[in-house]
Amino acid sequence: MQVPKVLGIETEYGIAGGPEKDPILASSIIVNAYALEGRTRINWDFDSESPSSDSRGVLNFTSFAPIVETHLANTVLTNGARLYVDHAHPEYSSPECRTPLEATLFDVAGEEVMLRAMNVSNQSLDPSMRMTLYKNNCDGKGNSYGTHENYLLSRDLEFKEVVAGVVPHFVSRQIIFGAGKVGAETEDGLEVNPAFQISQRAEFFEEVVGLETTLKRPIVNTRDEPHSDAERYRRLHVIIGDANMSQVATFVKLGSTSLLLSLLEAEGARVFPSMPVHPVQTVRSFAIDTSLSHAVLCEDGKKRTAWDFQDELWNLANSFVQRTGAPDVASEDEVSLIMKQWREMLDGVRDNPASVADRVDWVAKLRIIEGLKERYGLHDYDAKLRAVDLQYHDLRKDKSLSKRVGLVELFTSEQVSEAVHNPPRTTRAYFRGQCVTRYPEQIVAANWDSLVFDLGEGPLQRVPMLDPLRGTAELTQDLLEKNPSVSALLKAMNG
Numbered sequence: 001m002q003v004p005k006v007l008g009i010e011t012e013y014g015i016a017g018g019p020e021k022d023p024i025l026a027s028s029i030i031v032n033a034y035a036l037e038g039r040t041r042i043n044w045d046f047d048s049e050s051p052s053s054d055s056r057g058v059l060n061f062t063s064f065a066p067i068v069e070t071h072l073a074n075t076v077l078t079n080g081a082r083l084y085v086d087h088a089h090p091e092y093s094s095p096e097c098r099t100p101l102e103a104t105l106f107d108v109a110g111e112e113v114m115l116r117a118m119n120v121s122n123q124s125l126d127p128s129m130r131m132t133l134y135k136n137n138c139d140g141k142g143n144s145y146g147t148h149e150n151y152l153l154s155r156d157l158e159f160k161e162v163v164a165g166v167v168p169h170f171v172s173r174q175i176i177f178g179a180g181k182v183g184a185e186t187e188d189g190l191e192v193n194p195a196f197q198i199s200q201r202a203e204f205f206e207e208v209v210g211l212e213t214t215l216k217r218p219i220v221n222t223r224d225e226p227h228s229d230a231e232r233y234r235r236l237h238v239i240i241g242d243a244n245m246s247q248v249a250t251f252v253k254l255g256s257t258s259l260l261l262s263l264l265e266a267e268g269a270r271v272f273p274s275m276p277v278h279p280v281q282t283v284r285s286f287a288i289d290t291s292l293s294h295a296v297l298c299e300d301g302k303k304r305t306a307w308d309f310q311d312e313l314w315n316l317a318n319s320f321v322q323r324t325g326a327p328d329v330a331s332e333d334e335v336s337l338i339m340k341q342w343r344e345m346l347d348g349v350r351d352n353p354a355s356v357a358d359r360v361d362w363v364a365k366l367r368i369i370e371g372l373k374e375r376y377g378l379h380d381y382d383a384k385l386r387a388v389d390l391q392y393h394d395l396r397k398d399k400s401l402s403k404r405v406g407l408v409e410l411f412t413s414e415q416v417s418e419a420v421h422n423p424p425r426t427t428r429a430y431f432r433g434q435c436v437t438r439y440p441e442q443i444v445a446a447n448w449d450s451l452v453f454d455l456g457e458g459p460l461q462r463v464p465m466l467d468p469l470r471g472t473a474e475l476t477q478d479l480l481e482k483n484p485s486v487s488a489l490l491k492a493m494n495g
Contacts, residue, residue: 002265003233004328005258006096006152006427006468009107009250011243012089012145013114014134014393019125023088024072026131030090031073031083033124034117042436044074044084045445045452076446078421078437079109080429083117087214089145090114090133095429096448096468099330100254100338102424105411107250109419111135115395116420135243136393137200140386142185144204144217149238151258152468154265155231162236163209163220164269169260170219170240171282172309174199175292176345177253179242180362182369182389183381194288195380196369198362200242202287208279219279227448229466236261240283245393245402247410248341248359255338258329259317266320273312274300290366292350310346314339357405364405365392428471434480442486453486461490 018026074084080095092110097103114133122130138144153162178199184190189203197203210218219240226235238257244250264272276282276296285294286306295303304312318339320326326335341359348356349363357363369385372378378385394400423433428449435443435451444460445452451463465471483489 001154001156002262002328003152003154004098004469005100005262006098007100007103007254007258008094008096008150009103009110009254010091010093010146010148010150011107011110011135012086012091012147013395014136014139014145015089015131016134017129017131019129024085027085027088027090028073029121029125030114030117030131030133031075031085033121034083034113035073035075037116037120042076042440042443043445044076044082045447045450076432076436076443077113078423078433079106079419080423080433080436081106081110081113083113087145090117095423095433096427097424097429098426098469099334100251100258101330101334101410102426103254104247104251105415105419106424108247108411108416111395112416112420115397118395133395134390134393135245135395136390137179137243138181138185138204140185140390144201146201146239147241147243149241149254149257151236151238151261152226152228153234153236153261155226155234157234157265159222159234161264161269164275165260165264165272166236166238166257167208167219167275167279168273168309169257169313170238171276171279172286172306172313173253173256174202174242174283174287175306175310175349176342176360177242177244177249178202178287178360178362179244179393180365180389182385188284192284192288196290196366197287198290199283199287201240202283205240205280205283219283228468233468242361243393244361245400246359246361246364246407248345248408249361251410252338252341252345255329255335256313256317256342259320259326259335259338260313262326262328263316263320266324271316273304273309274298274302276304307346307350314342314346317342358408361392361402361407364402364407365389368392368401368405425473427468428465430473431465431471431476431480434476438480438484439486439489453490455487455490463490463493 015023015026072085077083082093084091092113094106094110097106118131118133181197181200184194184203186203205217205219207216207218209220210216211222221237221239223237226233276298282296292307295305297303321335325332329335345356345359349360353363357367392401397403423429442453443451444454449465453461483492
């Protein structure tokens with residue numbers, strides 16, 4: 001059974017500076033400053049968090065679920081997003097969105113939220129303590145932080161089918177969506193010591209399937225926490241992928257993955273390309289192959305390059321779209337745009353990289369790096385190149401190199417500003433965001449699938465939201481407008 005591809009992105013931002021250069025303290029200042037500025041201090045409700053639930057349905061004593069840090073700064077925004085401290089990073093988790101384009105908009109809104117939070121925080125700090133945020137995935141010292149995607153899937157789809165279907169995509173999609181990276185920083189990466197990698201995250205992955213997100217990172221994460229009706233849905237939590245500065249790359253990354261997941265629900269993994277024999281080594285070898293010529297042996301006996309995998313997957317998706325229209329992913333026009341851009345970017349990285357330097361981050365970054373090397377006679381491992389690499393991801397618009405290379409923008413500043421303050425109208429995020437806006441003093445806590453209200457007397461009242469496609473503007477806008485108080489709203493809902 002196919003289900004609409006409700007989706008979103010969680011992004012941990014790199015942070016530098018702050019009091020005592022303590023990243024946890026600095027991240028807390030960022031989150032708290034924005035919460036105060038936006039007059040929202042709503043706590044996150046951890047009651048339904050279950051990070052140890054495993055989609056494989058077995059207890060693995062060698063796997064360790066992520067630690068849920070309930071004591072760190074955490075709040076819910078008026079656009080339905082979550083802003084909090086995750087380990088030593090400020091993280092923006094976008095609201096649930098109904099289409100890849102909408103999800104991309106709210107990811108871009110997250111950049112603006114973080115930029116505003118940084119600016120507000122720095123106003124109260126001594127200049128020597130001011131902080132800088134980066135939308136990247138590694139600190140150059142062997143530590144990586146994530147950009148995680150989330151997709152709604154049917155519970156009817158067996159998890160082994162998910163693994164077989166998505167691994168070919170996840171090991172190869174970096175040739176279009178990789179953010180690029182100067183050098184290496186892990187023990188295994190330094191053994192090869194590439195001058196440049198297509199992906200920032202590739203060298204940090206160690207397993208094919210697993211529960212962890214910070215250690216022994218797997219290509220396919222098994223965390224079974226749907227944040228919805230667990231009998232009907234599962235959430236595919238994707239931890240392999242880079243933070244993109246290119247809006248088009250983010251859009252096509254979300255769109256291509258959504259289309260392939262919809263196809264997987266409809267026809268199963270049997271139609272997908274065979275998995276590589278050694279997926280972890282494949283991820284790493286593809287990452288250092290800027291020529292896109294390296295081929296790996298697959299379980300069907302064939303050898304495929306990353307480009308071969310993506311070409312097969314595009315053709316599968318294209319046939320699926322021609323047959324069905326893929327309405328569970330997006331409108332006809334949006335699906336057509338996904339397919340067009342995916343094809344252009346795929347052909348471009350192989351045949352004419354300059355033609356896609358306005359959409360593919362690693363190509364844009366490599367052009368900068370190669371230009372500097374040629375202009376100043378720098379060697380491959382010059383520290384200046386690592387600094388330039390980092391500056392590509394700087395959120396400050398006057399400092400960010402990604403703002404100077406002509407990346408295509410999909411949204412106007414007005415659209416981004418609207419998404420900073422207001423939730424998408426197409427999912428339950430609308431109801432959450434509107435309640436945060438209208439009743440901030442009466443909401444005790446919130447999470448993805450419920451809100452907890454305090455009416456000032458009697459017990460706290462929890463409103464469940466187990467269906468991501470309920471709570472939309474179409475279903476709740478009139479209800480909210482006709483009931484200006486929480487007590488009236490709850491009475492109307494219960495009546």
